[in-house]
Amino acid sequence: MKKRMLKRVVPITMISFLSLSPFQSVVYGEGKIDIEADAAILVDADTGEILYKENEDELLGIASMTKMMTEYLVLEAIHDGKIKWDQTYKVSDKVFLLANAPGLSNVHLLENESYTVRELYDAMVIKSGNGAAIALSEVVAGTEGEFVKRMNQKAKELGMEHYQFVNSSGLSNYDMFGYHPEGTGVNDENMVSAEDMATLAYHLLKDFPEVLDTSKLPYKYFRKGTSEELLMKNTNALLKDRSSYYKGADGLKTGTTPFAGSTFTGTAERDDTRFITVILDAKDEYGQPSSAARFIQTVELLDYGFNEFKTFEYSLDDVDKKKEHLLPVADGVESEVKINLAKPIKMRLNQNKKNKIKVLFKPDSKKLNDKGELQAPIEKGEKIGELIIDNPPKYEYIVNKKRTETKVDVYASATVEKANWFVRSARKIEEFIGKLF
Known part of the structure; x- marks a missing residue:
């Protein structure tokens, strides 16, 4: 276990109340939270303090939240000067097939066409383009198989403990038409615990805060003024001008597959206070997987954080x-x-x-x-x-x-x-x- 209690040299008075639910959730406050999901967590983005948790160490499917690790490695490569925003990528056969496959979240990429790293990155972050994510993995590492190795190595470096990355996009490998990365199996899935998704979000925000410049955009045109023009709608419904607007929300990533259910890693900032939330496989009131429920439950976690906790000076x-x-x-x-x-x-x-x-x-x-x-x-x-x-x-x-x-x-x-x-x-x-x- 990587989470540690603060050490004391004198007896202390616990100032938090622990509230146990059937999900074995732990609440560090006085408010009431009712989360219907396989796992959830609320974290102070500044200190890394856990303010709420349930089933936080269980290895579960994350679907397109996988792209957060892809974002991290792309931004790291940009920062290290290994790739540039304006460099171009020519679409490979694999990317062309998966970027145009019916039923998959995508910005369609043309065969033999070239796209900039910036265009691919925006398509991945805003529209959750799977083909764009795979294209970026090839830009950074040459092949998606090599990129997956780097994803798992980076997870280890960041202190994550419960994780399995098998591709760059978050697709189920069996949906990749036999193009799943070398070294992975056709039935393999991207899986990470709620706490480790919060850990990834924590480091992404600390190391590359510019990630929010893109993740906060509710809409953006892809190749505006060309025959490929597309108005991309952000999959995060909490953003301004979206269906479930929440003040201060500016990231990070949704995910949906039959295996993972509806998932969401969110973040919001108000008055210089920022929180990170993770919901894995959100359920509605009838216990059924629900896309809307992940946002409703995220709002409940964020409200708990902003309403119950304040920063005090001594x-x-x-x-x-x-x-x-x-x-x-x-x-x-x-x-x-x-x-x-x-x-x-x-x-x-x-x-x-x-x-x-x-x-x-x-x-x-x-x-x-x-x-x-x-x-x-x-x-x-x-x-x-x-x-x-x-x-x-x-x-x-x-x-x-x-x-x-x-x-x-x-x-x-x-x-x-x-x-x-x-x-x-x-x-x-x-x-x-x-x-x-």
């Missing part, structure tokens, strides 16, 4: 609101020094739990004398301790590295020089007399 004010954040300094020219933070601690929490967090200031023991006081001299900007969240929330993450900071350095905001011998002696005499009287 500072020295949360240690003591009555003080001006002054600490006494022993043997200094000044008897105290003002302290401040490099930055506040930011945490995504259930909004009703903000005041449950315990914040402490922990001074650096090396800066203290035997009496536990700050010892002069002190330099401006010198680290003198840390602000610490003493009872961090218990969350799981889709990535190994803990990304939510639970402490931040505290600095002196001024220099306090050490007082001379005469001043120190006078203070000690004054202190002694004070104790006598």
Whole structure:
């Protein structure tokens, strides 16, 4: 298991409620979620925190969401200078056949015609063109078989654990008329767990945020002004001007096959907060596979994220609101020094739990004398301790590295020089007399 609980050195108070359903879903909040799907997950796109999950590790069909890995490898090749947006590709016999096969999602590509990488990429992302995806696999790796090897290798590099990529498009191999990639079987299927689809989406957004420039487009013309002109409609119904518009939605990819059912990896951003959702094999109220249900359930997950969770900041004010954040300094020219933070601690929490967090200031023991006081001299900007969240929330993450900071350095905001011998002696005499009287 790659998800890890945050480690604590002191007992904590759990600030999340765990709600178990017949699907063994886990909810980190107070709201109610009712998801009818084989698997689902909601993730904070910034930190990788899992806010809701059910059957998240089960290996399931993903259909055209496979194209997200193809997108990643194409964008990586562009970034590394191995291919260019304006370079052209001449349609192979395999791509011509599959791009024009009846019943498959496609932008039709002409025999012996050449298309730019940009045209193929747009057709793949917006219209979910299967032929375009296969064409791009040939551009990047020479053959789709070699490309599939790279897909699985990249999944491993990204920390995915439950996955099987068998082609670049998400088609069932048996629908490829015998043109399934070398090294794969005719009955093989693209399969990934909900958590690992969220992991792929997380890295796609982090490494290549420009993916949203295309995935957010509800419509785009393919080869406008030519005999091949086609108005491509994005398969994501949550986008603006589409049937199930959701404010802030801008990606990522749908998928539908008889094997996988209706699937969707979504993302939306509001007020600098972004969430990732995954729905695998959505069902309607009668338990039947439903294309519309994947969007309805995605909205339910996104609403839960935006309504229940907020980003809160913690500072020295949360240690003591009555003080001006002054600490006494022993043997200094000044008897105290003002302290401040490099930055506040930011945490995504259930909004009703903000005041449950315990914040402490922990001074650096090396800066203290035997009496536990700050010892002069002190330099401006010198680290003198840390602000610490003493009872961090218990969350799981889709990535190994803990990304939510639970402490931040505290600095002196001024220099306090050490007082001379005469001043120190006078203070000690004054202190002694004070104790006598």
